[in-house]
Amino acid sequence: MNYPGLILKLFAVSALLFSCKSENKEAASEKTVTAAAEAKAPAAKKKTIVFFGNSLTAAYGLDDPQQGFVGLIQKRIDSLDLNYKVINAGVSGETTSGGNSRIDWLLKQPLDVFVLELGGNDGLRGIPVSETKRNLQAILDKVHAKYPEAKLVLAGMQIPPNLGRKYASDFRAVYADVAKENNITLIPFLLEGVGGEARLNLPDGIHPTAEGHKILAENVWVIIKDLL
Template structure:
């Protein structure tokens, strides 16, 4: 009988302790854990995901001939963005020698990654090779269409290009007009002439007279920035 009484007393003590823990200590402990958990979550919260700007072009975008590709205008745009604290990441998708046909073939692979701003810089090599203007226009349109279909909310920018009248004045005139026509038709931002202030200036171009020096690219970056800054 004594053992039973002691056992019942022991059970009563346990119940009392349990009641005390749940009614008094339980709730504050839970709040404490929640608060601590919130603090930990906040401290570990990742920074906002950067938006992506893709520069899709040829050797001008790639920075052909420069000691450091980051000296090309796309890299300089990234530095400007960083200095302003804007949450954007620049991807340089320039390939030297690229034509609009090559770009149209390559764009599908590139669009596997999300993008928020798309800057199209192609056509110069078409002009130098005398590719029919109608073909260049068709390819540029196809690229713009694919970007819009994949990422309808992405902002599109078209970098205009001009060529010397080596292929005849009519060809050069028609070639130049393509960019303005496409920009209007597709309602995209137009950089009238990417090489404005650089094209034809020997001191701002490499020995081939075509590709800008590092100083030349600084001017290209300004030509681009003026047109895209309000899009960011």
């Protein structure tokens, strides 16, 4: 029997097995390190969408504010796994003047998309259109100055001709004018398909029901989805 040859073969096999075990250990070690690194890696920080408005944004009259169009937008975003969180900054009864006073406090927090929904109460109170326009512009200026990279959206509003057709016409035109002058995204009419429809509004005839808010959410979504 060729003992020297056999010893050499056994040595070669042992060396090969040792090499394989070493490679497996190294591979396992690399996987462990990679897994640990991934576990420690922070999740991407969510971007922020702020809806700044009045009772429509605040979902006035609904038992659950999440049934309002802002809450429904958040649900849509979550269902699509988009990395955004929605902040509802709606205050019932807010006018553009009140919003202009409140915006400085809100801007203490960072934002990436700003949706301005104000003016409806101005129109119902007969506030001069020039004043409404001035306040909307002031709010947008403040947001842009603080967060110049933020995407701005203006929600258009219309009112019935109770105060005269000219006033209603001038009021409606304000939103298109402001959006064009600032080169920002416009939602032509937030209440499209809901305003004036009794079955989609609460008994006050002004604030949408939960079903009405579903339509508002669609009106908003078709405009802002491409911004996300």
